[in-house]
Amino acid sequence: MHWLPALLLPLLVLAKDPQLELAELAEKGNGVIKLTPNTFELLTSSNRNWSAAIQLTALDKRRRCEPCKNFDPSWNEVAQAWHKVPKAERDNHFFATLDFDDGQATFQKLGLSSAPAVYIYSATDGPHAPASGRFGPHKYDFSSGFEAGPLAEQLSRHTPIPIPYSEPFNWGKLLTSIAGVVSFLSLLRWVGPFLQNKWVWAAGTIFTSLVMTSGYMFTQIRGVPFTGPNGSWVAAGYQNMYGQEVQVISLIYGTLALSFLMLTAVVPYQTSPGRQRVQVYLWTFVIMLVYSVLIALFKVKNRGYPFRLFL
């Protein structure tokens, strides 16, 4: 009877269940099926008892798709997390990637003009078909960013069982922080006097408040670029700014504050009247000049502003 399986084998291959075929592909791609237009059709065939999440991307260098490259690692991480699921469940959902260069026609058919995109196809048949009858494709919403965490969380709504994704523990971060603390403690002897110097603290305080009042948090929270697309560094509009503006503005504020401090705290200690006079005039000039620049800059941001100073 040993020959019987051997005889049946080619038959099995011929009449292979598409699900098995896909499972094999997934196995080959380490959890992610690398799609071609043909396998795309197979994966998204209208009569399917599996679900699929497909990343449509353009990873080729010539495509210059920066977000695609940022997103791809997260995608693979989540797919691999799914790959750890027991086989019985694993083959009911597939992760796949279709690159633009492999399937331009598919991109056109889907009407996609931007990448990356994630389409989720629910099962249309079998026990995992959604009761709502909405089989997709659902489009993944990138509003929560490119991170793997939210991706896994949102995709879990469409998979038969939740994706067992957990953020990889950041050992590097832990080690660095431990090393930091340890080195700080060991260096305390030398750093200690430094920390007890109030001017160190003063510098820190001034730096922080200068940066904060120059809109640093705005650039952080909004994630605005350092400069504009055409090389301009002043963003138009009152409630908008680029990263470089923080530097310029804090420099201006710092210069002005320094000039005032010079006039108040340093100039009076001059012993020679002549040098004192030169310094007073110098700092006054600096104040006037920088202040004018500041006002001019503000006028760029707020066009309705009626005042100006020298400039």
Added chain:
Amino acid sequence: MATAYTLPDISPTAVKNTASLVRIVALALISGAAIASRLFAVINFESIIHEFDPWFNYRATKVLASQGFYEFWNWFDPTAWYPLGRVVGGTVYPGLMATSGVIYNVLHKLNLPVDIRNICVLLAPGFSALTAWATYMFTKEMKDASAGLLAAAFIGITPGYISRSVAGSYDNEAIAIFLLMFTFFLWIKAVKLGSALYGSLAALFYFYMVAAWGGYAFITNMIPVHALTLMLMGRYSSRLYVAYCSWYAIGTLSSMQVPFVGFQPVRTSEHMGALGVFGLLQIVAFAQLARAHMSSKQFKDLLFYSVIGIGLIGAGGFVGLTYMGWIAPWTGRFYSLWDTGYAKKYIPIIASVSEHQPTAWPSFFMDLQLLIFLFPAGVILCFRELRDEHVFVIIYALVGSYFAGVMVRLMLTLTPCVCVSAAVAFSSLLDTYLDPAKPEVPVVEETAPATASKPAATATATGTSAIDDVVNAAKKSGKRGIFDLDTRLIIVFNAFCMLSFFVLHCTWVTSNAYSSPSVVLASQNQDGSQHIIDDFREAYYWLRQNTPETSVVMSWWDYGYQIAGMADRPTLVDNNTWNNTHIATVGKAMASTEEVAYPILRKHDVEYVLVIFGGLIGYSGDDINKFLWMVRISQGVWPDEIQEPNYFTPQGEYRVDDRASATMKNSLMYKMSYYRFAELFGGSKQAMDRVRNQRLPTVSPTLDYLDEAFTSENWIVRIYQVKKEDPLGRDLKSANAFTDGKKRKRSKPVSRRRAIM
């Protein structure tokens, strides 16, 4: 000794008296300026309550004034958050209303029948004068009276504070900034003197602050941080112990008397810092005491480690209690200050508010102008002296500037600190250049400065004339000074010019940017004259006069307080955004198709739906622009039914024209906004949305479940009436088709038997 210019010969007492008279006059003038500059809103428009929240405060104050405090305390408002209702007495900071109520009653006892509305409108300007005074007192502790006067003048007119306290801006902040500054002043005073009296007074005003504004948590954390820093700097003293303990004990107990706060001071993380510092102070005090009584080295070591051990156990206890749920973790609002991405992810309602956006630098400059760069200079000067109170200002500067950067609205808490340290910097400059003492140039002249003579006023008079005092004081402070008159003059002239510019700037900003009631809008006609757009009140009064008193009005939450205040109708949601699900329900109704929205509307007994539409005249704050927030918030609750990407075009654009997505076009909000809009332009291709600059389809959307009831003059407010269910039990779409005479498709009897396959 040499002086740079001649001082008149006046006796020290005369100088002292004149100085105090000048101070009083200056303070009075500053108060006058502070009040006057806040009256632009009344002059340009009228005596009207502004914006959104003030309308609720005004309504609550009316209840308090007419029914008394106990009725207010027990006030359950069935018209808000219909049908959930709102327990107003327990969910409101009553300080503002109570203040107005007291003023109202006092004036009426004095037979001055002032309308409650005018008290509410003018409360904020009135309190701004008090704020100026409190800032004066505070700064006086930092440096001297002249710096105090400067600080008072700064805070009196700086736009950063005016933005929240113009006449009509009847909000908690109106009185809270005064309380903030005065509590800080009393705290500083208490620490300086080690006085339990001042500590208790600080607690008393802290209680008032707790009753007035949710921002009291700022004080709750600032004072402990100050105390902790002082301890870390090795500046623990019995003065600090007395001040802190008296403030904390009395302040916490009294703050728990406010119903809205309740047990929060012992149950939430925001307040744990204060408790922890209180505990730490006890340990440190005990250690200090014990050390004084012990001699052995081992004992001292034992003490040192046991103190650290107790501290660690205490900290561990907090963590444990938090995990066990006895102490509530940080609330989202508070947490979002640290983790700035938190709100957008988890609490879109908070992120959707425009005043919770981060601050760009032009806002800082607009609100504070020259103060913003004097501020670091002032902080450095604080570092130079670094007395206990200067540490306070430094911490305040650090924390305040961070918070102001994260949220536009917290600019308000930064402003007083900026004013104080800028005043310190500026008055130091003036002190230096007005000081008549001239180093090492022996020309004796007779003078007596009036303003810059604080040393003269305070120094004990030992010499024969005021000049000696001045000179002695100057000499004591070291070998420093300005030699020439021309340098003095240029600096003083410069300072004068900069201050004048500041005044011009503040006046311009106040009159142009911060004095709009936002209930009434203004635009410029061709000839430059002002044109008033009064659509909001027109619509609200229409509701008030044409609908039954019980008819429920649905709108986005921004307009809830205004509808309650001006139209006096029940609303589903309002600016007190306490129930996310209810808001999401409204968002879902707005974002869904008519068929989906109708059962929601009927379930909530909605009779009118109100939308704000700015497309005709270009009013950009309309509902279509806020629409994505409605979608996002409801998506948070019903992720399967509402999905944000469906409201964008496939290219990811937010459009309202021909290319708008089908979901967008079928949404109730879109339909209500653009209903009959194309017809207004004669049905041609001319229908233009002036906010989004897009041409609309020539065919307007149709409405089956709603009837247009009212559209205001400039189409800003559109009100729709929800139709009743069809008396014949049909769905309203086919009922309308029947009324319009459209033929129904012939149907056949349905099979009652299942076909056997």
Added chain:
Amino acid sequence: MLPLLSLLISLVTLVVARSSTGTDVLVIVSAEEQKDYTLFFEDLEGRGYDLFFREPKAEKPVLLDADVPQFHHVLMLASDTKAFASDITPQNIVELLTKNVNVVVALSPKQNLFYTLAPEFGLVPPPPGTPLISYFPERTDPPTVLPVHVAPGPIVTPNTPPVWFSGIPFSVGNSPLLVPILNAPSESFASDSDSTTESIVESVEKGGEGLWAGSSLGLVTGFQVTDGGRALFLGGGAILSDAFANKALPDGSSSGNKQIAHDVSAWAFQESLVLRIDETSHHVVNATEPKEYYTTNDQVVYTTKISRWNAKENEWEPHTGVDDLQLEFTMLDPHVRTGIPEDLARPGTYSVTFRAPDRHGVFKFIVDYRRKGWTHLKSAITVPVVPPRHDGYPRFLSAAWPYYAGAVSTSVGFVLFAALYLAGETKEAGKKKKE
């Protein structure tokens, strides 16, 4: 015309006015058809109705004048007419119904505007020219004239003998407002006379779809409009006619047509099965006046009084014997749902006491009583339920004893300390305390 007239009539002819809404009946019928219904009209006039006749094409008297209905009841017997005057439209008829005018419509195999009207009520007439046919029981009459057994129901008098029917059946939708009164015999079907059975066979093959046959089809069906009048659809006007009233059944006994004409017109004109809620009241236990708002966990008494129209006595009388009346205390969802038993001491009064939920909000007392054939009763009263007042909580809580003990012991301790401090030696007392 209407209010004044009805007032006059109710004053002058108090004895005979029997409908709960009024006595003016507009009969839209052609002059030749009018003769066929003399018995029915006599019956109506005998019950105190004033009949006004109008030719289908005549312009007067109008149904609605400036949107005000001019009659209390409208009888549309002109079933064979194709064209009507301009104001007789399906839309106007629906409008009449929403304004509490009762309408009786007779359909016929000939298509006219009623064919577009009926589907609005969930009734679908068969294609034109397909009358109801039955070959059972065996009789001499043509197959389109058939006797129909009357099923018992709330509207028709019990034990009414079978009635003659001629006309069309209609499929009855699943609207809860429909009241089936007379259904087709199970062996009957609708068909045009040319292709008697083929179409039936065809539709049977389709699994019954489009099959105009069987007992699920309606012949006489009522419709209770929400907050409005009653509509009655007749498959054919002939059921009311003199000819059928006098026609003997196949077994020789007299038909029930006269009886059913009386019964259905009494129902349609709101003589029978008419209910109303006279008053509702609510208050806390041991009080009589309603409160403006209730406190959570209050014991609330809800009382309602229901009357029924007595057509014989021409007055409203207490309606007793309802055992399935329900009260819902609702905020978004019902928080309390309870039966309202009858108060036996006061006939027609139903009363229940329940505990208000421990949840504040704006609640509604809702009574929504819908039974087939009867007028729907609906009452909703909005009332806020508020949390207890600040002084409404219990003063001393057992759970708070640790706090009381703490407060008292601290106070006592302070007094003791102060006394010792003042009485004893200053230095020693201070030391003692700190250690």
